[in-house]
Amino acid sequence: MRIAQIAPLWITIPPLKYGGIERIIAMLCDGLTNRGHEVTLFASPGSTAKGKLISVFEKPLLDVNIAWSNPIWNLRNLSLATEMANEGKFDIIHSHLDLWTLFFHNLTKTPVIHTMHNPLYRTNADANKDDRLRLFKEEAKRTNIVFISQSAKDQAMLEFPEKRSRIIYNGSDLSHFKFNLKGGDHFVWIARMNKHKGVENAIAAAEKLGVKLLLAGRVDPTQVEYFETYIKPHLNKKIKYVGELTEEQLSDFYGPAKALLYPIEWEEPFGLVVTESMACGTPVIAYRRGSMPELIEDGRTGFIIDSDINLLTEAMEKVNQIDRALVRQKVEERFSKEIMVANYEKAYYELSL
Amino acid sequence: MKKIKIAQLAPLWIPVPPRTYGGIELMLSLLTEELVARDYDITLFASGDSKTSAKLISLTEKAIWLQKDLRSPHAYINIALEKIYHHRKSFNLFHNHFDFFMFPLCLLGTIPILTTLHRPIDSVAAQAYRAYNKINFCAISEDQRQSVEENGISTIGVVYNGIAPEKYIFKETADDYFIYLGRINKEKGIVDAINVSKEAGVKLLVAGNIVGGDEWNYFLHEVQPLLNEENINFIGQLNFNEKVRLLGGAKALLFPIDRREPFGLVMIEAMACGTPVIAYRRGSVSEVIKDKKTGFIVNSKEEMIEAIKKIGVIKRKDCRAHVEQNFTLKQMVDKYEEIYKKLI
Numbered sequence: 001m002r003i004a005q006i007a008p009l010w011i012t013i014p015p016l017k018y019g020g021i022e023r024i025i026a027m028l029c030d031g032l033t034n035r036g037h038e039v040t041l042f043a044s045p046g047s048t049a050k051g052k053l054i055s056v057f058e059k060p061l062l063d064v065n066i067a068w069s070n071p072i073w074n075l076r077n078l079s080l081a082t083e084m085a086n087e088g089k090f091d092i093i094h095s096h097l098d099l100w101t102l103f104f105h106n107l108t109k110t111p112v113i114h115t116m117h118n119p120l121y122r123t124n125a126d127a128n129k130d131d132r133l134r135l136f137k138e139e140a141k142r143t144n145i146v147f148i149s150q151s152a153k154d155q156a157m158l159e160f161p162e163k164r165s166r167i168i169y170n171g172s173d174l175s176h177f178k179f180n181l182k183g184g185d186h187f188v189w190i191a192r193m194n195k196h197k198g199v200e201n202a203i204a205a206a207e208k209l210g211v212k213l214l215l216a217g218r219v220d221p222t223q224v225e226y227f228e229t230y231i232k233p234h235l236n237k238k239i240k241y242v243g244e245l246t247e248e249q250l251s252d253f254y255g256p257a258k259a260l261l262y263p264i265e266w267e268e269p270f271g272l273v274v275t276e277s278m279a280c281g282t283p284v285i286a287y288r289r290g291s292m293p294e295l296i297e298d299g300r301t302g303f304i305i306d307s308d309i310n311l312l313t314e315a316m317e318k319v320n321q322i323d324r325a326l327v328r329q330k331v332e333e334r335f336s337k338e339i340m341v342a343n344y345e346k347a348y349y350e351l352s353l
Numbered sequence: 354m355k356k357i358k359i360a361q362l363a364p365l366w367i368p369v370p371p372r373t374y375g376g377i378e379l380m381l382s383l384l385t386e387e388l389v390a391r392d393y394d395i396t397l398f399a400s401g402d403s404k405t406s407a408k409l410i411s412l413t414e415k416a417i418w419l420q421k422d423l424r425s426p427h428a429y430i431n432i433a434l435e436k437i438y439h440h441r442k443s444f445n446l447f448h449n450h451f452d453f454f455m456f457p458l459c460l461l462g463t464i465p466i467l468t469t470l471h472r473p474i475d476s477v478a479a480q481a482y483r484a485y486n487k488i489n490f491c492a493i494s495e496d497q498r499q500s501v502e503e504n505g506i507s508t509i510g511v512v513y514n515g516i517a518p519e520k521y522i523f524k525e526t527a528d529d530y531f532i533y534l535g536r537i538n539k540e541k542g543i544v545d546a547i548n549v550s551k552e553a554g555v556k557l558l559v560a561g562n563i564v565g566g567d568e569w570n571y572f573l574h575e576v577q578p579l580l581n582e583e584n585i586n587f588i589g590q591l592n593f594n595e596k597v598r599l600l601g602g603a604k605a606l607l608f609p610i611d612r613r614e615p616f617g618l619v620m621i622e623a624m625a626c627g628t629p630v631i632a633y634r635r636g637s638v639s640e641v642i643k644d645k646k647t648g649f650i651v652n653s654k655e656e657m658i659e660a661i662k663k664i665g666v667i668k669r670k671d672c673r674a675h676v677e678q679n680f681t682l683k684q685m686v687d688k689y690e691e692i693y694k695k696l697i
Contacts, residue, residue: 075456078457100427
């Protein structure tokens with residue numbers, strides 16, 4: 001098939017560092033190309049994912065400080081892809097641009113599919129996002145939408161027709177995640193530094209048990225104050241912050257750990273760190289929020305617990321029971337990039353036939 | 354003969370016409386009313402709190418800047434595109450005043466789009482504008498046309514903004530103050546206006562509005578500390594009648610613009626009241642003001658102070674006459690009609 005992938009333009013595909021959506025797009029481009037499809041990637045210069053790269057602007061937008069909120073290049077990107085689709089160049093357009101995609105399916109007969117990477121519901125972090133929902137009310141019936149978990153779909157404040165909505169889990173490149181049979185004695189937590197990602201809960205549990213905990217992840221400029229006030233005072237020999245990690249460093253972060261703690265305080269739509277950790281054989285102990293029960297099998301690949309520090313410490317004490325080989329195996333069966341690519345491929349065929 | 358059907362696409366930030374500040378929305382309201390009077394079939398796509406004698410199709414209940422809890426306008430802009438799309442078959446032409454947001458409509462390929470460039474365009478944004486080669490761009494001053502053409506965007510013409518002078522009360526003699534009227538931000542030159550007035554020892558009325566976090570920061574840190582002076586009087590936003598009264602009473606409008614101003618509607622509003630304008634030589638200024646006749650075009654703070662001191666030499670009648678001769682609503686709409694005819 002001739003597939004257009006429409007990516008956000010602020011950083012390259014794949015990203016040099018942080019960027020979950022950009023990483024998923026790169027896997028799709030590589031995987032689809034390897035399966036013999038003709039991929040055209042609408043993304044920033046410097047993107048190295050497989051396929052023919054088309055860039056509407058000369059640099060990644062972040063390099064020239066174009067604000068996330070400025071949509072001019074998103075619109076241009078979608079416009080160009082649509083123009084080319086109308087010249088008969090694509091069999092399907094797959095957009096990752098969130099809400100800007102919604103209007104464009106009107107402008108072309110080529111089918112458009114749209115992955116909703118961001119949650120379509122009120123989150124703790126963002127209680128005012130419902131301005132977006134008013135739009136989806138109008139659009140829900142005609143949009144081909146992909147949710148990244150059943151939870152993300154269930155929590156959406158709007159109903160989408162079954163035949164137009166799909167669930168496709170994010171995948172990881174398992175070759176980047178070395179299986180570690182033994183694990184170790186310490187625990188890990190990784191995410192963007194943010195209250196909703198449960199970092200304080202992880203710290204409280206580790207302090208209660210007197211065990212070692214390594215924290216990793218980016219501190220955004222808006223979160224510096226949070227980090228300084230609530231996290232830094234807890235850092236010591238046992239609780240350490242190791243900064244933001246590159247993809248190459250992730251295996252050595254997850255693998256030697258006893259478990260990943262993910263006591264989140266929001267309805268996380270997917271949680272790539274969970275499947276990445278599992279890919280290294282490291283089980284995950286998570287609060288029963290968002291997609292967690294879909295990703296983790298309670299008692300088999302980790303523990304799902306109600307939001308309570310005592311339950312968290314209990315689970316940490318019995319996590320040795322988990323068979324790390326099974327943890328890895330489950331990821332191979334459900335969350336590899338190959339499986340994700342195959343699921344998208346199936347969706348493309350369904351829509352374009 | 355069948356009426357020509359034109360959709361006017363308004364920015365959604367403030368209502369049409371504006372209750373207080375808003376040059377684009379004021380111009381658009383005048384244009385729309387006059388086109389209706391000239392027997393066009395006009396539909397105005399705008400925020401629901403707009404008022405018009407054309408057909409109004411509401412794109413958001415309330416203008417976006419008046420919705421203080423709204424984090425992102427993008428959902429509304431998508432809804433706007435969607436609604437316009439569903440009405441598309443009713444029109445012979447789209448006349449767009451809402452920047453690049455409406456450009457995707459050109460992919461329909463069936464209805465010509467005229468975009469009036471109301472704002473300055475930087476070289477980065479120009480690359481995107483240029484890529485939409487099906488859009489017809491119209492500039493609002495010769496200088497703006499030059500600036501966009503330097504950026505590789507071709508234009509179909511220049512149409513100066515116009516107003517209805519009869520709505521502006523001509524005031525023969527001024528009261529004892531100068532006035533600044535515009536957004537309270539750096540590029541509109543508020544700080545120079547205040548400093549120049551202080552140094553010249555004259556009274557200044559500061560009128561205008563403040564939008565968004567950046568402007569509030571600028572106001573709190575750069576402007577407010579300068580306001581605590583007997584001679585500087587900050588009066589905030591003005592409605593139309595207050596604006597006419599206070600512009601008319603001023604010895605001159607200070608317009609120390611710090612950007613390549615595409616037109617500067619407030620200059621012709623001031624002159625229509627008989628009030629001369631003292632402005633920096635940027636953008637459209639030398640096309641709008643007749644130097645030494647309807648105000649002074651200056652190059653520095655020092656020159657602005659000198660101009661303030663000799664403002665009495667300007668004949669207020671000349672200011673009014675200048676607008677009546679060059680910047681009327683009739684002239685503006687005549688020109689747009691010519692362009693519409695070319696495109697339809």
